[in-house]
Amino acid sequence: MGAGPAGLTAAYELARRGRPCEVFEADPVVGGISRTEERDGWRFDIGGHRFFTKVPRVREFWHELLDERDFPLRPRMSRIHYRGRFYDYPLKASNALANLGPVESVRCVGSYLRARIRPPADQSTFEGWVTARFGRRLYGIFFKTYTEKVWGVPAASIQADWAAQRIRDLSLGRAVANALTPGRRRKEITSLIEEFHYPRLGPGMMWEACADRLRESGCAVHLGARVERIRRHGDRLAVTVRSEGPAERDGSPGPHAAREPADVVREVYCDDLISSMPLGALIRAFGPDVPDVVSEAAAGLRYRDFLTVALVVPERFSFPDNWIYIHSPEVRLGRVQNYGSWSADLVRAGRTCLGLEYFVTEGDDLWRMVDDDLVAFGTRELERLGLVASGAVERGYVVRMPKAYPVYDAGHAHNVEVLRKYLDVEWPRVHPVGRNGMHRYNNQDHSMLTAMLTVENIAEKARHDVWKVNVDADYHEESAARGPRGGTGRDAPVPREVPAR
DSSP states (O other): OOOSHHHHHHHHHHHHTTOOOEEEESSSSSSGGGOEEEETTEEEESSOOOBOOSOHHHHHHHHHHSOGGGSOEEEOOEEEEETTEEEEESOOHHHHHHHHOHHHHHHHHHHHHHHHHSOOSOOSBHHHHHHHHHOHHHHIIIIIHHHHHHHSSOGGGSBHHHHHHHTTTOOHHHHHHHHHSTTSSGGGSGGGOOEEEOOTTOTHHHHHHHHHHHHHTTOEEEESEEEEEEEEETTEEEEEEEEETTOOGGGOOOTTOOBOOEEEEEEEEESOEEEOSOHHHHHHTTOTTSOHHHHHHHHTOOEEEEEEEEEEEEGGGOOSOSEEEEOOTTSOOOEEEEHHHHOGGGSOTTEEEEEEEEEEOTTSHHHHSOHHHHHHHHHHHHHHTTSSOTTOOOEEEEEEEEEEEEOOOTTHHHHHHHHHHHHHHHOTTEEEOHHHHHTOOOOHHHHHHHHHHHHHHHHSOOOBOGGGTTTSGGGSHHHHHHSTTOOOSOOOOOOOBOOOO
16 A cells, blocks of 8 residues: 555565565656656656665665666755745755854853754753753754644654754764764764665656556556545455545646546455555554554654645746755745756756745645745745746646655554554554555655565565664664764665564
């Protein structure tokens, strides 16, 4: 269930082993959040997806699907826009302090030293975790506003797990050390990678190629097919699937979109079910007999939704960054991509396309705003920031992506643990994988790895604990960098065995 990176990887790994499988995807396109949208011949990424990994088998998977011409190496560049100035990101001490000016720089260094001498007592929240590593003033300037845009709640209520996964081994002290010894440890820290691979026509190109390979191998990939119910059928599973037909999200046909006829309901029988659908939705699909405590845990899982407003502008408004983080509090814009800096094949001669990213909650004012009004709203914000001139925007497109980010709120870890134990005991042949499937903010490579290990568990009777992927402290970059393998900033686990049930 699900044709994003995790679901398609699972199907591909099963197909390698000659194991028959089918893929059901509710959307009309493959790729999940790693899809590439196409409108009027313009292709654009949803959220920005760098293809970089330390997991050899994931890297080999990518290169098996796309050759070097279609999967070139690209430079990474991103900056922070804050009160009219640009700051290097990841933060470079010399650049940040120079932009802040001597008085504010002294205050920031003093704040950092205070945090080192007397760190926050509570580092279980994003605010405490970051303050301990950068000091309160730098936290307020470079982390608080953007993070609250992303999650829509005060940073003090966000759990530190998210910071530990996304920022990891970086602190002001390490930023200073990197400035003094350039190049020495940059690839050992997650945030400091300087180049990555990227499909020539966007990330969807990878997953469209994967779906094509699966179809060639005899594995059906059903689009517009929503799983409604899962039940036991003897020693097998029965899955009820409703095919929703050719209706398109936002009215745009997706690539490689062979779809089911509309309003057809059928039941599919299987030995094992690999699910990358949202974890709460999976639990609801089991029907009304789920225990109350489990239903409550499923209902307690929250998501942050995502809007992309893609604006076509003259090439003179291009910039070298893959994306710019907008920390300026006077606008709601969170980040802006320049698709031409990801791949020249995503734009046209004399034009580029800028992707404005808004972090929203489904049903709020921005989500409900009609597309033309959203294009006008995004245009005004871009002009206000000085990133384009008045009247420069030639056309615009809107994409809405529900459930883009699992929320790491105070109750998420408990809720996930309740659901995990329930699945383990009651539904051992149902296997959650991937970001939404496990309600875990994994990167694409780690989502793929959960699928690979799950297939080994099914097909080879391995006993990998996929819940350890990208979470256990042993897998974090700092400890990995000190180990014999060295580090490049995105270490993956050596899979652990768990006791047989």
